[in-house]
Amino acid sequence: MNGIGLTLRALHHGERKLEKDLLAAAERHHTEHEFHHVATDLAGWSHEHRVRLAETGHHYGLDLASPHGQPSPGIMAALREVAADTLARRPETGLLLLHDLHDLYLAASGNSLYWEMLAQVAQAGRDTRLLELASDCHPQTLRQIRWANTMIKTLSPQLLTSL
Template sequence: MKGIVYTLGALHDGECALAGQWAEAAARHSAEHEVRHVAQILLGWSNEHGRRLADAGARYGLALDPPPEPGPRGLPPADEEGTLAEEHPAEEGLLLLLDLRELHLGACGNSLLWEMLGQVAQASGESSLLDLATSCHPRTLRQMRWTNTMLKSLSPQVLTSL
């Protein structure tokens, strides 16, 4: 039981932290419309995962705060241009690569925890936790694939322009 509690808590913390990173990336790179749009969608996924983990944790005596309700929460308007991008496009590109790297690493950590939750749920016969892991883990894998694809496509251009 302690293993389940640990994994639920760690995964909840990881999803909430990743949601914050998605929100920051969407705001910081608002001039990059694809990044802004996709980051907002992936933020919603991490928030949903956090809410579902908080609900699951309650069944094990964990008091996990659900993430804040989804919404714009201070994200700049989509047409607002960032001054850093206008004045220093190479530095803005590097900042985007670094943000994508951190998002990828956060999603990787969460992916491992989803895998662990699925394994412990299967071993202990906890079908509701297995369903949760089976439902949420594919979205985390999609987060990883998107950040990896963006890193592959942007790195050559950004890094050769420095």
């Protein structure tokens, strides 16, 4: 497998992880309605990226398609929801939210680096398929990063001083 294939595979894995993490954080903090809805929407972007990466991967001889499609919530989601309801207004919940935002920021940033690498190799190799993919998806990943960063900037002062 060449470097493009390795990067596509790593990015597919990173988008799957980010989607899963966004959905888990949305469930964990479902009492924070704005966070819950935006995180769920952003997870949809990562899901779309995974689908497009899988389609593009076929061109490079990769099978990145997930046999399961959307992750199912399962029992862990129900447990997270109960825990979120129980802890809803405790200060520790704010720290957990900041921790989740930290992890989401880092995951999206890692994906952004892979999108940038794909865009650069696409430009160098005049690969219009790869360049179109990176040009379409990378801006959404940058938006995921900005959202997490904005949430951290907004919530940190209040949450950290209320402890």
